[in-house]
Amino acid sequence: VLLQTTLLDVFAKTGDLNNACYVFDEMGMRDIASWNALIAGLAQGSRPSDALELFKNMKVEGLKANDVTVLGALSACSQLGAIKEGESVYNYIRDERLDDNVIVCNAVIDMYAKCGLVEKAYWVFDNMSCRKSLVTWNTMIMAFAMYGDGVKAIELFKQMAQAGAVPDNVSYLAALCACNHAGMVDEGVRLFESMAVCGVSRNVKHYGSVVDLLGRAGRLEEAYKIINSMPMVPD
């Protein structure tokens, strides 16, 4: 079972979903990890609706979804924007007390955000019983940045430092993105500069973000300077 699940997972991770399904179908014995590997693979691949179907089938077969299982199911809901399904997964999570796991909470926040319900995402963020991780903060900042309110995203970014979390390059990207959406040019430039000061590595996305920000503000010379200062190949 271990070897077959490993094989299944390799297929799933490389996006070869047909072979992943084939291995799954041909397995004599399957345990929870076999199901999880396929559900997650389908969810992150091109077949999130099949992932949800498999998730439902699991119950029919009398298997109990665990924390890893619901992550796959939530990921599928996020991709599909399937809020109804997402809420029912969340209900299950609460019934089974799986929400004492930060990773599960993070996935719920992300699911709500991707389904466009930023307020609910924030409610979960605010009321979660477990300790917030860096990913928790990043997910919520990104949610505000993309689907909601740039100002709130920046507020949260500042708040995370007060809470003792150290922003990484994803946090900065999320905050920069918030500036792009909200047109907060100076704030964005400040953030971009503080990355260097704080020793957070920049990648091409960070550069792209400020360049876009400056470009839209008509500050083309500055944008051009930044492009020329890039230590990597611009895309």
Place this chain on the structure above:
RNA sequence: UGGCACUAGAAACC
């Protein structure tokens, strides 16, 4: 003492 796990922008192009 093994296998499955959460977050990554915009524009342009198609």
